[in-house]
Amino acid sequence: MLVIPPAIGVILILVGIALFIADLHVISHGLLTAGGIFTLLAGGLALLGAGVPYSGVLLGAIVVVAMLMGAVLFGVLGSLGSLRGSPAITGKEGMVGEVGTVRSPVGVISEGWIFVHGERWRAVLAFVPEETDPRDSEAAIEVGRKVRVVGFGEDGVMQVVPIELSGRGRDLGQPV
Numbered sequence: 001m002l003v004i005p006p007a008i009g010v011i012l013i014l015v016g017i018a019l020f021i022a023d024l025h026v027i028s029h030g031l032l033t034a035g036g037i038f039t040l041l042a043g044g045l046a047l048l049g050a051g052v053p054y055s056g057v058l059l060g061a062i063v064v065v066a067m068l069m070g071a072v073l074f075g076v077l078g079s080l081g082s083l084r085g086s087p088a089i090t091g092k093e094g095m096v097g098e099v100g101t102v103r104s105p106v107g108v109i110s111e112g113w114i115f116v117h118g119e120r121w122r123a124v125l126a127f128v129p130e131e132t133d134p135r136d137s138e139a140a141i142e143v144g145r146k147v148r149v150v151g152f153g154e155d156g157v158m159q160v161v162p163i164e165l166s167g168r169g170r171d172l173g174q175p176v
Helices: 007-026 029-052 054-084 092-096
Strands: 101-106 112-116 119-125 145-154 158-162
Touching: 007 029, 029 054, 092 145, 101 119, 112 158
Parallel strands: 119 158
Antiparallel strands: 101 112, 101 145, 112 119, 145 158
């Protein structure tokens, strides 16, 4: 019969605890925690097989700790999985679709300023609006009009479209 020294069980338990702590500081997607649960249980079984006094009580405590850590691991991973399909709410990606106010005329070629989320941004028109007079040198959106952010160009310049077309009462933000 193979007799396992109690020191191996203690080492396995300490390695399991170290893996739990390491998983707090390293992005491992739960692999270190799963390894910590496995080594913690293996260490408890090694102590049980080594004949350490009160090893049954120790094994019960280790199993409870391993189950709690597993529940926390799978709970966190489950909540992160539910966030996977949600849209971005920060950065440039979070600005797409937002509505702003023109602060200085915005054209297709010439940059203007718009006010979105309490900040001023440089912006250009994403395309020429239909109501533009072809005799104008450049289409521009006047100060005070509402625009919707549709993307970003070079150097972080927003690309926008007017929300209301003057004289038509149509809203570009809503489907027809």
